[in-house]
Amino acid sequence: MANSKFSDVDEYGFQRPEDFDYLVYEKFMSSYLKVLTERQIRWETLKRKNTDFSKLTRTLKRYIRKGIPTSYRTEVWMKVSGAYQNQQQSPDLYSNLLRAQFDRDTVEAIKIDLPRTFPDNIHFETKKRQLFNVLIAYAHHNRDVGYCQGLNYIAGLLLIVTQKEEPTFWLLKMIVEKIVPSYHTKRMTNLIRDLAVLKELIKLKVPEVNNHIENLGLPYTVIASKWFVCLFAEVLPTETVLRIWDCVFAEGYKILFRVGITLIVAHRNVILQADDISVLAELFRNEIIKGEIATDCHNFMKNIFKVPGNLKRRDLERLRLICIDRTNC
């Protein structure tokens, strides 16, 4: 990781964009490297104590919020989310799915997206076959979802972390069915509902920002569809996405709202200064998701538990009920 600040390829193999801000990144990495080293040591201690990663104790939750070291990520994601336990119950499921006859249209749809999944990642070319396998297996396993554009980015990033098809499949299944159910189905009902919930939350937390966004006329579906569909993959910087996923696998969907609210609240002033819808859209395409705040993942992850304030599951569920009623009519 240490040499990444001198390289135009990051530690996950992604080519840095031409306009990448090395200064901001170096400033961040100089302190983050210390954090990473410290976390590694702490997790080794945790591991030596034979900690059960499938039980989300207060200690484990605190550790996860501070970031899972790369070497433990697959194991912790699998266990804390329950994906590992599911795999144990159906150990042959994945290989059996790959032996079935594939649906032609689904194969076609996935193949269209393979070359355009992370073309800027130097390791990914060799992972295309694995990505195809995971996506086609999942499409046949869950016919209500089939193949939904966006799953390629989720499965792609899971593959980069786990390096293997099976854990990728089980983690993908966990996301699509348990963490954000009915986001990726043919009618995307819960996606539409949660976009409306996000808007309500922004209205509640920073009403002036919501007013401004509404007045300029940029719909939340343009702002945040990809945030939710991809769980911020191919939206935020990779390291930030992985830190978010650490918490998502442990704590569930609430984290996604925390991230969304924090991104908007943290950029309150620049959003309010945008005097035109195209300026606003450009902000959401660039600064808000790629700027300093989103890059400094350690600070950002602290902020998602502070900035949005109290976010009770009960309140969120109530909002969801209101919003689903509204989107139904």
Next chain:
Amino acid sequence: MATTPRGGGTAQRPNGASQNKICQFKLVLLGESAVGKSSLVLRFVKGQFHEYQESTIGAAFLTQTLCIDDTAVKFEIWDTAGQERYHSLAPMYYRGAQAAIVVYDIQNQDSFQRAKTWVKELQRQASPNIVIALAGNKADLSNSRVVEYEEAKQYAEENGLLFMETSAKTAMNVNDIFLAIAKKLPKNDGAGNQGSGQGRRLAEVEQNRQTNNCCK
């Protein structure tokens, strides 16, 4: 400014020296997945082309201004996701749109049929005066063409659509198709007003600014 009519209408240059008008129109791109909607927009707005353009999730919004004579035509472009399941979101983008480009891939018969379905949906549900253009994209790959130029042209004529074969890759006809749309859109006072809802509101915002980023 206060005297300017609402809705995509005209705005005077701040100094009043030239009589340049600024008209603003909402344009939506529709069509099947991977036919090149985002690539056409990227070519038109930034002059760029990515061989492996990422798939659009949800929708994207960009703007670009063209000049016709003394009029600056600003397009507010809503680029939609192509995959079928994202279509439940599409009406919110074409509602109030004054123009649409329906895109198909000349190598893909299904995408041409899908384009026809889009045209029908627009004719039924979009603003009655919407200007629709049909774009047969990936024209640089005419070796593997399956949709004949004449067939698409005839269909376009029968349905009152503008029609061009385009290539986002080589830039062929990309500016031209937007220009043809711009020419066909009404630019007299109160123009662009046939839309409703968002289109009009966006235009009001524009009116309150003194844009002169055109005709450089």
